[in-house]
Amino acid sequence: xxxxxxxxxxxxxxxxxxxxxxxxxxxxxxxxxxxxxxxxxxxxxxxxxxxxxxxxxxxxxxxxxxxxxxxxxxxxxxxxxxxxxxxxxxxxxxxxxxxxxxxxxxxxxxxxxxxxxxxxxxxxxxxxxxxxxxxxxxxxxxxxxxxxxxxxxxxxxxxxxxxxxxxxxxxxxxxxxxxxxxxxxxxxxxxxxxxxxxxxxxxxxxxxxxxxxxxxxxxxxxxxxxxxxxxxxxxxxxxxxxxxxxxxxxxxxxxxxxxxxxxxxxxxxxxxxxxxxxxxxxxxxxxxxxxxxxxxxxxxxxxxxxxxxxxxxxxxxxxxxxxxxxxxxxxxxxxxxxxxxxxxxxxxxxxxxxxxxxxxxxxx
Amino acid sequence: xxxxxxxxxxxxxxxxxxxxxxxxxxxxxxxxxxxxxxxxxxxxxxxxxxxxxxxxxxxxxxxxxxxxxxxxxxxxxxxxxxxxxxxxxxxxxxxxxxxxxxxxxxxxxxxxxxxxxxxxxxxxxxxxxxxxxxxxxxxxxxxxxxxxxxxxxxxxxxxxxxxxxxxxxxxxxxxxxxxxxxxxxxxxxxxxxxxxxxxxxxxxxxxxxxxxxxxxxxxxxxxxxxxxxxxxxxxxxxxxxxxxxxxxxxxxxxxxxxxxxxxxxxxxxxxxxxxxxxxxxxxxxxxxxxxxxxxxxxxxxxxxxxxxxxxxxxxxxxxxxxxxxxxxxxxxxxxxxxxxxxxxxxxxxxxxxxxxxxxxxxxx
Numbered sequence: 245x246x247x248x249x250x251x252x253x254x255x256x257x258x259x260x261x262x263x264x265x266x267x268x269x270x271x272x273x274x275x276x277x278x279x280x281x282x283x284x285x286x287x288x289x290x291x292x293x294x295x296x297x298x299x300x301x302x303x304x305x306x307x308x309x310x311x312x313x314x315x316x317x318x319x320x321x322x323x324x325x326x327x328x329x330x331x332x333x334x335x336x337x338x339x340x341x342x343x344x345x346x347x348x349x350x351x352x353x354x355x356x357x358x359x360x361x362x363x364x365x366x367x368x369x370x371x372x373x374x375x376x377x378x379x380x381x382x383x384x385x386x387x388x389x390x391x392x393x394x395x396x397x398x399x400x401x402x403x404x405x406x407x408x409x410x411x412x413x414x415x416x417x418x419x420x421x422x423x424x425x426x427x428x429x430x431x432x433x434x435x436x437x438x439x440x441x442x443x444x445x446x447x448x449x450x451x452x453x454x455x456x457x458x459x460x461x462x463x464x465x466x467x468x469x470x471x472x473x474x475x476x477x478x479x480x481x482x483x484x485x486x487x488x489x490x491x492x493x494x495x496x497x498x499x500x501x502x503x504x505x506x507x508x509x510x511x512x513x514x515x516x517x518x519x520x521x522x523x524x525x526x527x528x529x530x531x532x533x534x535x536x537x538x539x540x541x542x543x544x545x546x547x548x549x550x551x552x553x554x555x556x557x558x559x560x561x562x563x564x565x566x567x568x569x570x571x572x573x574x575x576x577x578x579x580x581x582x583x584x585x586x587x588x589x590x591x592x593x594x595x596x597x598x599x600x601x602x603x604x605x606x607x608x
Numbered sequence: 609x610x611x612x613x614x615x616x617x618x619x620x621x622x623x624x625x626x627x628x629x630x631x632x633x634x635x636x637x638x639x640x641x642x643x644x645x646x647x648x649x650x651x652x653x654x655x656x657x658x659x660x661x662x663x664x665x666x667x668x669x670x671x672x673x674x675x676x677x678x679x680x681x682x683x684x685x686x687x688x689x690x691x692x693x694x695x696x697x698x699x700x701x702x703x704x705x706x707x708x709x710x711x712x713x714x715x716x717x718x719x720x721x722x723x724x725x726x727x728x729x730x731x732x733x734x735x736x737x738x739x740x741x742x743x744x745x746x747x748x749x750x751x752x753x754x755x756x757x758x759x760x761x762x763x764x765x766x767x768x769x770x771x772x773x774x775x776x777x778x779x780x781x782x783x784x785x786x787x788x789x790x791x792x793x794x795x796x797x798x799x800x801x802x803x804x805x806x807x808x809x810x811x812x813x814x815x816x817x818x819x820x821x822x823x824x825x826x827x828x829x830x831x832x833x834x835x836x837x838x839x840x841x842x843x844x845x846x847x848x849x850x851x852x853x854x855x856x857x858x859x860x861x862x863x864x865x866x867x868x869x870x871x872x873x874x875x876x877x878x879x880x881x882x883x884x885x886x887x888x889x890x891x892x893x894x895x896x897x898x899x900x901x902x903x904x905x906x907x908x909x910x911x912x913x914x915x916x917x918x919x920x921x922x923x924x925x926x927x928x929x930x931x932x933x934x935x936x937x938x939x940x941x942x943x944x945x946x947x948x949x950x951x952x953x954x955x956x957x958x959x960x961x962x963x964x965x966x967x968x969x970x971x972x
Contacts, residue, residue: 525779
C-alpha cells in the first residue's frame with residue numbers, strides 16, 4: 245500500500261467509508277460503483293481544508309520509556325521516578341510551544357543525565373570496561389534524522405545525534421568520526437569515569453567473573469526513548485542507549501538504525517523501541533509498528549502485532565511506545581517490565597509491569 | 609497485517625480463496641460463514657505436505673546489481689561485464705547446491721574484487737582520502753544477519769559481515785571494533801594503497817579541488833548487492849559499499865542498517881538496494897518493498913511503489929533488486945542507470961539503463 249498522509253488515514257478514511265456506505269444504500273449499487281468511488285474521492289478532497297484545520301488542533305502528547313526487560317526490585321522506583329520526571333519536563337516544554345524535536349531531545353537528555361538509566365551517565369560497559377553510546381533522533385515532516393553509534397566520552401549522545409542531523413551533510417556518524425564531529429561542534433569530552441556508575445561497574449565485574457554474583461543485575465536494559473506530537477501534527481522520536489553490558493568493542497544495536505530503534509513520520513506516527521537490539525534490528529521493529537498502523541490498526545493493536553512477530557521470529561522480548569497522527573498512543577511490552585510515562589493536557593500516565601497503566605488527572 | 613509464511617502467501621491464499629468461493633455458491637452463505645472459514649483453514653492445513661513439496665521445487669534464481677546512479681559512458685561496459693561475470697559464477701554455485709548465503713557472498717565478493725565497483729578494491733575515498741567500507745549479509749530462514757561499518761584495510765567486507773553473523777554474539781560491528789574482530793578471525797589487513805584505484809583517487813582529488821574537473825565522475829555510485837533463492841525457498845541478501853565519495857570520517861550509510869540496504873526473510877522475499885544511503889535509510893527502502901509484497905504486490909509493483917515513496921519523501925533516486933518467495937523477481941531503478949544481471953535455469957538477464965532488460969537463453 246502506498247503510505248497515506250496522516251490526516252488521510254485518520255480522517256480521509258472515515259470520509260471515504262461514509263460516502264461508500266451512502267452508496268450501498270442504493271437499491272442496486274453496482275452500476276454506480278465507480279461514481280460512488282469518485283464521489284467519495286471528491287468529497288475527501290473537498291474536505292481537505294476542514295481536515296487540515298482539524299490536524300492543526302491536535303492534542304499534543306509526549307511519551308517516554310526507560311527500557312524494557314526485567315528491572316530488579318531495588319531499581320523499579322528509581323526508574324519510575326526517572327521517566328515521570330522526564331515526561332513532566334518534556335510536557336511543560338511541549339505545552340509552552342517547544343518543537344517536537346526539542347521536546348524529545350530534552351526528555352531523552354534528562355534520562356541520559358539520570359544514572360538509573362542505561363544511557364549517558366550510567367551506560368553499560370563494554371567488554372573492555374568502556375562506555376560506548378548509540379543514539380538517534382528523527383522528525384516526521386521531512387524524515388530528517390541524525391544518529392551516532394559507538395561514541396565515547398559524551399554526556400548527551402542524543403544532542404550529538406541532533407547536531408549530526410542539523411549541522412552535517414550526513415545522518416549517521418560512527419565511532420572516532422562521530423567523536424571528531426563532536427569536537428568540531430564544541431561538545432566537551434567528558435572523562436569516562438564521570439559516566440560510569442558503581443552499579444554498572446558491578447554488573448561488568450560480575451560478567452568478568454570478579455564480582456559477587458548476588459549483585460542484582462538488570463542485564464543491559466535501560467535504553468531510553470521519547471516520542472511526541474504537537475498541535476500541528478508534527479511528530480518526533482528520540483532514543484539513546486549504552487547498549488549491552490559486556491558487549492564487544494564496536495557492537496552496534498538497533499538504536500542508530502532508522503526503523504529499528506525508532507521512527508517518525510507525520511504521515512504515519514512515531515515509535516521508540518527498547519529491548520535486545522539484535523532482535524529489534526532483525527524485524528525493523530519501529531517501522532513494523534507503523535506499517536501495521538498504515539494498514540488501519542490502532543497503536544496498541546499495531547504494537548501487539550509487531551511484538552508478536554518479534555517473539556515468533558526471534559524468541560526474544562521487547563517493548564515500545566507509539567503514537568498515531570491523530571494523537572492515539574500506546575506503551576506496550578512483552579517483557580516483564582518497561583518503565584514508561586506519558587503526558588497530555590490534564591492527564592499523566594505511567595506504568596512499569598507488563599500491562600500496567602496508571603492515570604492521574606492534574607490541574608494545569 | 610501479520611506476516612504470513614511464504615507458502616501461505618503464495619499457495620495458502622489460493623486455497624483459502626478456492627474454499628470460500630465454494631462456500632459462496634450456497635444459496636445463503638451467511639449462516640455457514642464461520643464453517644466455511646473453518647473448512648478453508650482445515651483444507652489449507654491438510655494441504656501442508658503438498659505445499660511444502662511445491663516449495664521444495666522452487667526454481668532457483670540469483671540477481672546482482674552494481675549500483676544505481678548515472679554511470680559515465682566510459683565505465684558502462686565495465687560495469688555490465690562485472691555484474692554479468694558475478695551472476696554467472698554465483699549461478700554455477702547455486703546450481704551445484706551451494707547455500708544461498710554462499711551464493712550471495714560469492715557474488716558480492718567478486719564485485720568487491722572488481723575495481724570498477726565502489727566496494728572492496730575501488731571503494732570511494734572519504735574526506736581524509738581513506739577507504740571506509742560498509743557491508744551487510746542476511747539469510748531468510750532465521751533472519752540471521754551480520755553487518756560491519758567503517759572498516760578499513762579489508763579486501764572483502766562482505767566476508768567479515770558473514771563472520772560477524774556466524775562467529776560473534778552480535779550482528780553489527782563498527783569501525784575499530786570491527787577491525788579488531790577481523791584480526792581475531794585471521795583476516796589479513798590489506799594496505800590501503802592496494803584498495804585505492806586511480807579513478808577513485810581522481811574523483812577524490814576533484815572533490816578536493818585539485819584535479820582536472822573534466823574527470824568523468826560517477827559520483828559515489830557503484831554499491832554492489834546480490835540476492836538469491838534456492839530450490840527449497842531459502843533466500844539471502846548481501847550488500848557492500850565504499851560509501852559516498854569525500855564523505856566525513858565515520859559516515860555510515862544504508863548498507864549496514866537491516867531493512868535499509870537489504871533484507872531477507874523466507875516468508876517475504878529478499879531485497880538489495882542502491883543509491884543515496886541517506887535517503888534509503890529514511891524510508892527503510894528494502895523492508896518497504898517487502899511490506900508491499902506482503903500486501904500482495906508482485907516484486908515489480910512493490911519496487912515501483914517503494915521507489916515512488918522514496919522520490920516523494922526525499923527527492924532522491926535509487927534502485928533495487930527484489931525477489932518473492934515464489935521466485936518472481938525484478939531489477940528496477942528510478943535513477944538513470946543501474947547495472948544489474950540475473951540468472952535462472954537456462955536464462956540470463958541484464959540491464960543498465962532505466963527500464964532496460966535483456967534476456968538470453970543458454971544451454972546448460
